[in-house]
Amino acid sequence: MTTPLRLGIAGLGTVGTGVVKIVRQKANLLADRAGRPIAISAVSARTRDKDRGVNISAYAWEDDPVALATRDDVDVFVELMGGSDGPAKAATEAALAAGKDVVTANKAMLAHHGQALAEAAESAGAVLRFEAAVAGGIPVVKALTEGLAGNDITRVMGVMNGTCNYILTRMQSAGLPYAEVFEEANQLGYLEADPTLDVGGIDAGHKLSLLAATAFGCQVDFASVELEGIERITIADIRHAADMGYRIKLLGVAQMTGRGLEQRMSPCLVPKNSPLGQLEGGTNMVVLEGDQVEQIVLRGPGAGEGPTASAVMGDVIDIARNCRVCTFGVPAGTLTRATPAKTATPAPYYLRMALEDKPGALAKVATVLGNAGVSIDRMRQYRHADSTAPVLIVTHKTTRDALDEALGAMSRLDVMAGTPVALRIESV
C-alpha cells in the first residue's frame, strides 16, 4: 500500500490552490492517515502563468482538462473547474471512461447529470464523490452515506448558501433594505458572477437535490426543486418575523412523503431559538433526521479555500484508503425515480398584508381565511399613521392549496392594499 495515489487537478482557483497547498504541506500526515503517499502528477487551468501563492512547476501541465483526466500517471481526477456542462463534464466523463476515480466540487454538474455520471462511474468500476459540492467544509455527504447509513432518513434541511444567509442576517442586524445589503455583498465579492445563482436559490437548490438523492436513494431531480429566492424579502418582513419569534432563512427542505418527494428551497420562518434560527452570517447548517438517530445538526463554513479543500481531501483520502462508496450511497441502478410531491406538507404560514383603514376590514380577511379552512393562530394589527394598517397573521397548520385559495379570495377584497406576503413556517 505504499504506491502513491496520484492526482490530476483541473481548476486552480481558490479551491484548487487550496488542495495543492494541503498536498504539498502535509505529506507525512496525509501518508499516515491514508496509508500511502498522496501526490500530484499534473494540473490544468485556464491560465498557466499566474501567481497563485503556490509553486506548481513540479507538476506536468495540461492545457486541456480532458487530456489531464486521462493521463496514465493520474489515478484520481480532481474536478474543480465548475460549470454544469462544457469542459468540466467532458473531462469528468473522459476520466470515468478511462477508469479513473473522480472527486468534484461541482454541484451544478451533478445536479444536472448526477445520475448519468454515477452510472458511468459504476460501469467503469470507478468512484465519483462530491463532498465539497455541498455545504463546503461540513462532511455532510459522508454523514448521510456512511455515518447514518443504518437509518431511514426522514427529512433533510439546510441553510446552504452563505451569501443569502449573510444578506438576511445583515438586513436584520443593521436594519438595512435588501437592495443595499445586496450591493454590499457584491462589493465584498460574496456574489457569483450571475447573482441569481445565489439570491435566486439555484446554487442552494443544486445542493439540496444532491442531498435528497443521497438521503432517499432516488435519482437527482433538480428540475423538481421548488425554487424561490430571497429577492422579495423586505426589511419589514424580517422585523415582523422577529417580533413573532422567528428568523427568515433561505431554507432547503427535502422529505419523502406519501405524496412523493418534496424538495423546496425557499425563504421560510424558523423559531429564532432553534439552531437554524441562530445561524448568523455566511455559515452553513444542515439538519439530518433519521428514524434511528433522531436529529443531527451540522454547522460549519460553506465556502472558502481551506474548508472546501478540506472536503476535497476527505474524498481523496477515502479513495487512497480504498474506501469506495457509491456516488449517492447505493448503486446507481437501484436509485429510484421519485415522484415529485405536488403539494407541500401542511405547515403554519406567516402572512403580512396592508389593509385599508375601513370598518370591518379585518373581519373580511378573517372570513376569507375561515372559508378556505385556514384557521388563525395569532394576529397583530400595528398602530399606523397612514391610511393602511399593517396586519400580521400566523396561521395554524394548513395546506398550501387552502392558503392559495384564501390568498386568491383576499386579492378580490376591496380592503386589501397591495399583495399579501406569505411565508412558510418550518418546524425544526
Added chain:
Amino acid sequence: MTTPLRLGIAGLGTVGTGVVKIVRQKANLLADRAGRPIAISAVSARTRDKDRGVNISAYAWEDDPVALATRDDVDVFVELMGGSDGPAKAATEAALAAGKDVVTANKAMLAHHGQALAEAAESAGAVLRFEAAVAGGIPVVKALTEGLAGNDITRVMGVMNGTCNYILTRMQSAGLPYAEVFEEANQLGYLEADPTLDVGGIDAGHKLSLLAATAFGCQVDFASVELEGIERITIADIRHAADMGYRIKLLGVAQMTGRGLEQRMSPCLVPKNSPLGQLEGGTNMVVLEGDQVEQIVLRGPGAGEGPTASAVMGDVIDIARNCRVCTFGVPAGTLTRATPAKTATPAPYYLRMALEDKPGALAKVATVLGNAGVSIDRMRQYRHADSTAPVLIVTHKTTRDALDEALGAMSRLDVMAGTPVALRIESV
C-alpha cells in the same frame, strides 16, 4: 460481494436490542448501502430469557462472550456489554486474536486499553472501531478520522455527557439547586449505577481522551485528563454566570500546545449565544477545529437506543463496504506518546466570592489580583441584606498559575467569607 457480513453481538441491553432491530427491519436498505447483506449469527447476554421486544430465537446463543467472539460464523464481533475490563475486554481481545473485526460502544475499555487493543487489531489485520462510544448518534469519530483527514486538528471541544447537561440546564431553567435536580435525574433513570461516572466527569473524560487520541495522533491517555465534576456548581453560579452573559457547561477541551497535550473536562463558562451555550437538555455537541476547515459543530443525541445503534451500524456498514480505517485514524505504531501539558492555556476566569462588609474589602481583593498579575475585565458587587457582599469578577486572560497564586493570597485575607469559586471561561 454478496457474501453476508455476519455479526456476533455481545450485550443485549438498550443498544444491543436496537442493533438487532435495525438488522432485522432494514435488510434490503442495509444490503443496498453496504453492497452485501448484513446478518446476525449469534448473540450473547447475561440473561437469555427476557422480553426484549425483539425475537432472537433465530440466532445461535452463547453464554460466554469469548466463545461468541471466536465463532467461525462471526465476521464482526459487536461488543455492547460495557465495563473497562472483565468480559468485554477478554472477548474483544479474543475476537481480535482470531482476526475478527470489532465494533464497540465501550468508551471505558478504550480509554484504558485503547492503545493495546488498536495494536492487537492491526497485528491481526483486523479493524476496531468505536463511533458509538463517543457522543451517541453523532458521527464524530468518522468526521475526525475521515471527513477532516486533510486537516491538522487544532482543538476539539464538547459537551458529551447528556446527564450533566440536563442537570445544569434544568438548574438554570427551573431555578432548582443541584441536589434536587440530581435526585430528579436519578428518578428519571438518567444516571449511571455509579453516578460519579456522570457528574464527576469520568464518562465524558473517557470520551474526550478518545477524541484527543484521534484528533492529535497520540496514544489514548485518560490518566492525564484533568477532571472536575459538576457537583460543586451552585444555582448562584448559574444565575450569576447568566447575568454576565454566560452558561455553565461540563465542557471537554483537548488541544495540542507547545507545552504538550491539554485535556480538560471541567465546568466552564461559555458565551450564552454560542452554539455550546445554547445547548439545552440531554443533547450532545462536539466542536472540531482544523487548520483548513476552521470550525465544524456537530449536535445530536448523545445516548438512547436508536442513536447509539445508528452509530454502531455506521461502523458495521463501513466494514461491510471494506472501508477499513485504523482505530485512531493512523496506524497504532505511529501514535505518539504526547507529553501532558502541565498548565492550561491562559483564559479569562469567572470568580465568585463573598466579602465581609468592611471598608476596603474590595480594594484588598483587587490588590491581591493585581499583585499576582491578574487584571480585572468586569466586576460586580451585588446589593445584599446580610453581612457579606456577593462579588463577581471576570478577569482578563490569565494563566491558571497566576490565578492560583491570587486565590491563595485571597484565602489569607481577613475580608473573605468562605472560599471563592473560580471557573474557566472558554473561548468558543
